[in-house]
Amino acid sequence: MKKKFDKKVSSISRRDFVGGTLIGSGVALLSALAPRWATAKGGANLPPEFPQSIAAPLNTLDASWTGPGGVGSYAKANGNTHDVVNAAHTFRNRDFDTQLANAEATGEHFDLVIVGAGFAGISAAYTYLKSKPEARILILENHAMFGGEARQNEFEVDGYRLWGPQGSNGAVWPLDGAKKIGMYSDLWAELDLPTELEWQEASNSDLKIPKDIYSPMHLTWEETDLGWFHDETGMAVNPWSNRFRDVPLDDKTKNDLIWMELYRQPQEREDWAQWLDSMTYKEFMKNEMGIDNEFIDEYLNPFAAAMGCGLGTDVISAYQAFNFIQPGVNQYGRQFGIGDPTDYVYLASFPGGNTGILRHLVHRIIPNVFGDAESLTEIISNPVNFAALDGAAQAVKMRLSSLVVNVHHEGPAESAEKVQITYLNDEKMHQVTADRVVMAGQQHLNKRVVTDLPEAYRAAMDEFKHSPMLTVNVALRNWKFMDNMGVASVRWFGDNMGGWFTSLRKQMVLDGEEPMPLDPEKPTVLTLYNSFCTPGLPLHEQTVAARMQLFSLSYADVENEIRSQFTKMFGPGGFDADRDIAGITLNRQGHAYLVTPPGFFFGKDGNPPPSDVIRKPHGRIAFAHSELMGYQMWEGAAHEGDRAAKQMLQI
Numbered sequence: 001m002k003k004k005f006d007k008k009v010s011s012i013s014r015r016d017f018v019g020g021t022l023i024g025s026g027v028a029l030l031s032a033l034a035p036r037w038a039t040a041k042g043g044a045n046l047p048p049e050f051p052q053s054i055a056a057p058l059n060t061l062d063a064s065w066t067g068p069g070g071v072g073s074y075a076k077a078n079g080n081t082h083d084v085v086n087a088a089h090t091f092r093n094r095d096f097d098t099q100l101a102n103a104e105a106t107g108e109h110f111d112l113v114i115v116g117a118g119f120a121g122i123s124a125a126y127t128y129l130k131s132k133p134e135a136r137i138l139i140l141e142n143h144a145m146f147g148g149e150a151r152q153n154e155f156e157v158d159g160y161r162l163w164g165p166q167g168s169n170g171a172v173w174p175l176d177g178a179k180k181i182g183m184y185s186d187l188w189a190e191l192d193l194p195t196e197l198e199w200q201e202a203s204n205s206d207l208k209i210p211k212d213i214y215s216p217m218h219l220t221w222e223e224t225d226l227g228w229f230h231d232e233t234g235m236a237v238n239p240w241s242n243r244f245r246d247v248p249l250d251d252k253t254k255n256d257l258i259w260m261e262l263y264r265q266p267q268e269r270e271d272w273a274q275w276l277d278s279m280t281y282k283e284f285m286k287n288e289m290g291i292d293n294e295f296i297d298e299y300l301n302p303f304a305a306a307m308g309c310g311l312g313t314d315v316i317s318a319y320q321a322f323n324f325i326q327p328g329v330n331q332y333g334r335q336f337g338i339g340d341p342t343d344y345v346y347l348a349s350f351p352g353g354n355t356g357i358l359r360h361l362v363h364r365i366i367p368n369v370f371g372d373a374e375s376l377t378e379i380i381s382n383p384v385n386f387a388a389l390d391g392a393a394q395a396v397k398m399r400l401s402s403l404v405v406n407v408h409h410e411g412p413a414e415s416a417e418k419v420q421i422t423y424l425n426d427e428k429m430h431q432v433t434a435d436r437v438v439m440a441g442q443q444h445l446n447k448r449v450v451t452d453l454p455e456a457y458r459a460a461m462d463e464f465k466h467s468p469m470l471t472v473n474v475a476l477r478n479w480k481f482m483d484n485m486g487v488a489s490v491r492w493f494g495d496n497m498g499g500w501f502t503s504l505r506k507q508m509v510l511d512g513e514e515p516m517p518l519d520p521e522k523p524t525v526l527t528l529y530n531s532f533c534t535p536g537l538p539l540h541e542q543t544v545a546a547r548m549q550l551f552s553l554s555y556a557d558v559e560n561e562i563r564s565q566f567t568k569m570f571g572p573g574g575f576d577a578d579r580d581i582a583g584i585t586l587n588r589q590g591h592a593y594l595v596t597p598p599g600f601f602f603g604k605d606g607n608p609p610p611s612d613v614i615r616k617p618h619g620r621i622a623f624a625h626s627e628l629m630g631y632q633m634w635e636g637a638a639h640e641g642d643r644a645a646k647q648m649l650q651i
């Protein structure tokens with residue numbers, strides 16, 4: 001897995017991207033994606049039904065772009081792999097139309113077909129089966145593994161099995177805190193997940209190490225030994241403790257940073273939520289907190305984006321920033337009695353993140369999917385028994401690598417008795433029918449797949465704009481260099497594409513065992529959550545530019561960037577990329593997060609919010625995805641799946 005570091009490759013800077021075009025390094029890749037729209041589909045005059053399309057076919061990526069996927073059951077499903085991206089874009093480009101017309105009926109009819117095997121889709125199946133245990137259900141998923149944004153990477157390093165999340169990482173913890181802020185799902189108890197957690201302690205290190213990757217991103221959240229790295233000055237350890245003495249910032253910026261954290265008294269108003277939904281987070285910072293500072297935006301953008309807002313302060317609403325506990329706006333929690341959630345909750349993550357929760361759900365609906373797994377550890381870590389997913393005799397089937405390209409009622413939606421579903425698997429189009437369908441994917445696909453949608457649904461789905469994320473897991477042979485430098489978490493600044501933050505984390509003790517070691521001499525995984533913000537562009541253009549950046553980066557580009565960034569940051573602690581990095585996996589998600597501008601949550605111009613429109617079933621088809629909550633969390637996804645299943649049980 002380890003490749004020789006190509007020292008000739010220069011750093012890729014965020015500023016190398018102008019208007020979504022990569023200049024310099026990586027040009028060869030982009031020219032392979034030359035804008036075919038320019039010749040075939042009328043250049044800049046993109047068809048109106050493709051409002052979110054990127055002006056390139058983007059369907060000729062290959063395995064070298066995806067890069068290695070680690071070991072184990074998730075090895076062929078690290079993020080949106082090239083085959084998934086190629087198929088999705090071929091569909092978007094309408095190049096499947098002829099094949100679609102010649103789809104072959106399998107002759108199968110199901111009580112329920114579910115499109116998408118993320119938390120929402122699997123929860124829909126789980127709820128449906130509770131009422132109708134004999135139901136015949138088919139789940140179709142376009143990736144080579146179930147889980148959606150809740151999948152994991154696995155590594156084998158020097159005899160240790162290691163895990164890292166591909167996306168979804170932690171559940172709000174402790175449970176009473178999660179209930180207090182409305183981020184709890186009854187599924188936790190139903191799935192017999194632990195109600196008390198025990199955490200490992202580090203051996204041979206005195207570092208303060210957090211329990212989660214997210215909490216230490218926020219300065220005043222979980223305790224950690226935090227380093228701030230600037231190219232000019234190197235690593236400053238725990239800069240908050242000495243008022244940023246060792247970081248190259250001017251005094252005003254240092255004061256703004258402190259004020260941002262100390263700000264406690266936002267305007268009291270009855271309509272605070274609607275009011276926050278009427279402005280961007282940047283406007284809130286400027287007009288309410290008196291902070292108008294480029295560095296503060298640079299500081300907050302990747303943090304807000306990675307936490308779940310998808311993009312930065314200039315396009316997200318202040319209300320969305322509140323949902324993701326961002327500085328300043330989080331104080332509105334005090335006005336309705338929940339205080340500042342960062343005072344009493346953090347995220348608790350299984351070794352592979354929320355994959356651990358999702359696997360418990362799959363375990364309930366498909367027998368033997370993890371062999372004879374019974375214990376928490378076995379359910380989380382046993383290899384997937386792929387043969388158990390689609391046996392001829394079983395009632396609940398799951399077909400992976402199956403992109404659903406067409407769903408419509410047989411006849412008018414109000415009176416039809418069946419829905420027809422067509423999907424691409426193994427380069428062939430297959431057709432099945434069902435009494436009902438739950439569409440559990442994102443709206444950018446739903447609006448193209450469901451062909452008999454009324455206009456109001458399409459208009460509502462057009463409101464859903466998505467930003468991409470790149471989650472990188474770096475498997476290390478040891479982390480002595482971090483211990484030597486006195487840092488467990490690191491935030492870095494500047495132009496580099498190699499990320500912005502990473503952290504060691506304690507593992508929870510599972511069934512009395514530590515799943516991974518926590519010792520500077522032993523292997524571990526560092527996870528990096530990368531967003532792609534282009535402040536200054538309108539929201540839609542930012543999402544397109546961001547996806548162009550994501551798709552333009554080859555595996556080698558990112559690998560080189562990480563090796564070079566780690567060498568700069570950790571070299572003084574003794575880091576050697578060739579010796580210490582055991583493997584790097586990239587998990588790209590082109591449509592990772594919903595980005596919500598002002599007006600999304602409470603509607604604007606007298607119109608209902610788009611989620612209200614989409615949550616109503618369209619005939620025999622219901623829609624479920626975490627993004628309908630407006631903010632994406634695992635328990636919201638489960639809630640939406642449960643709601644959609646109950647709607648379909650009424651038919």
Ligand SMILES: Cc1cc2nc3c(=O)[nH]c(=O)nc-3n(C[C@H](O)[C@H](O)[C@H](O)COP(=O)(O)OP(=O)(O)OC[C@H]3O[C@@H](n4cnc5c(N)ncnc54)[C@H](O)[C@@H]3O)c2cc1C
Pocket residue numbers: 115116117118119120121140141142143147148149150166167168169170171214347354402403404405440441442445446449469471529589592593624625626627632633634635637
């Ligand atoms: C980087 C990242 C970090 C996160 N961290 C956290 C966290 O720490 N805690 C937390 O609670 N939440 C977190 N989340 C959010 C949470 O994990 C997601 O909201 C949730 O997992 C999404 O579940 P879902 O079922 O709504 O959608 P998805 O996971 O998106 O699942 C939908 C599935 O349907 C498939 N699909 C869509 N259309 C089709 C089609 N036409 N044919 C076939 N298949 C289709 C998709 O490919 C996908 O696999 C994170 C998300 C990301 C991206």
